[in-house]
Amino acid sequence: MKKLYLHDDCIISPLGFTTSKNLENLRSGTTGLQKLNKNDFLDTPICAGIVNSEILTETFAEIGNPQDFTKLEQMMLLAVQGVLDKNPELDLDKTGLIISTTKGNVHLLDDLADFKKERLFLSNLGNIVKDFFGFKLKPIVVSNACISGGLALAVAKKMINAGKFSEAIVVGGDMLSKFVVSGFNSFQALSENDCKPFSKDRTGINLGEAAAAILVSDLPKKNSVNISLVGDASANDANHISGPSRTGEGLYKSIQNSLKEAQISSEAIKAISTHGTATLYNDEMEAIAISRSELGEIPLHSVKGYYGHTLGASALIEAILCKHMMLNREIYPSLNFTENGVSAKINVVTAYQKSINLDYVLKTASGFGGCNLAMIFKKEGENG
């Protein structure tokens, strides 16, 4: 089985329009969430990670006509552009393109504006990215709830192993809409304040919008430290379509299977990037799965306190952040943690940590439909 090496990336989010700007804010503990009493989504106040449309439009105008593209498309195209800028030699005739989103342009159901109805179809979103840059291969679109962004990396790995291409750009994105915000609100899952993953006083999730793109390859960068995806596994809970398993069954199984593929035991894991949405049930389930995997002592964080839950982008953004933590030997703090509010013992990182050797990092994600995903990243080439 070939490894999947993580190369250049770009994150477009309320924390900034470059990865480095995002990392600066993560290190200083600066959130991208904002409280809005009046907002476009609900009659009640919300707290969410919103990308400033004016700044986005201004930035996008440098590469295309903002009127021709939805907010989501602009974010995704800018993310891909950010990766291509660093890789001008990339041969787009042979590069795979994998798109991850949960709801795409679903806001157009409410009002098409000047867009055609086709824009509602997720495969169309793939074609928009393909045609904008002139990719030749047919895009692969993954829509598998909140694990989509991470699953897209696992798809890239499988398609590279199937010999379909040796390099690919994986792009994930979702935007806020009345549709999505009212839906989560109907579940009474939203918090009006900054979310508090794993805390006793957590009151629910914040939603966010963002896009991210990353170049992946079956080859490492020469003369450089490399991060690769060495284990990935998904498993369904087979328990409930809108609530996670109480025993963490599917996530536990995903972690075990990803360790198996990475050919390591749980002791090798040095940090965990959790899903950590700050709902009562997700955090409890995740903590149980982590504890069952004998990872209760391992430093972990959730970045939902910075971004909110960015749905189809979240697991991809978090995988990209894992890469940078490993390269920079650092762990970004989990914002807003107060007191352990889950039944299992876990080790939440509350302050920025430096000079930590992260050989192996575990990324977890779970979503509606009972889906779970675990990924293991490995650092190699530090001393030669």
Add this chain to the structure above:
Amino acid sequence: MANLGVEHWVRIKNERIILDGEVIFSSEVDIARFLKASFKFLNIKYPKFHKMDRLSKLGFIASEIVLKNNNIDEETALVFSNNSSSLDSDQNYQESVKDFPSPSLFVYTLPNIVLGEISIRHQLKSENVFFIEDEFNANLLIDYSKQLIESKKANKVLCAWLNLHNDEYDVFLWLSSESHKKEASEEQIRKIYDADYD
């Protein structure tokens, strides 16, 4: 490279259900009544069925037929695809937003919910993925399934095209597993999908 064969397949289109080439059920009615009659035809008790959205009902019926009398375990993966995602339920939920946003409609506004429904029914604790395509593309499903089986992440794979748009349904499921005989090629699978069965 693993050789994948087709154990059984089911096709649901134009008010008919076809299993391995044979029409096993037909009913000349609209989709709502077709789904109801098909469920009755299954002759099972499963109250959860009635709560599902139409995409999940289609996927449930098709998987019930193809997995019946089949020896599967919890490592049978689900590799599904369609064109319209959950648009049918998205439209229903969007309607409810105007008055009272309905959580029971919202939960079905993701294409992979049907994977959860099938997993619950058959206790599959396996790899899941849902792809969105312009049109039926057997290649992606075959390639992905082969990788799952070669990397020992699945013993068998239930592959599907499960599309529902504007009351028109187009369903094709097949149970794929390692074959010691001949491999089922993309052309052969495409042929099953394209055939008329008159």
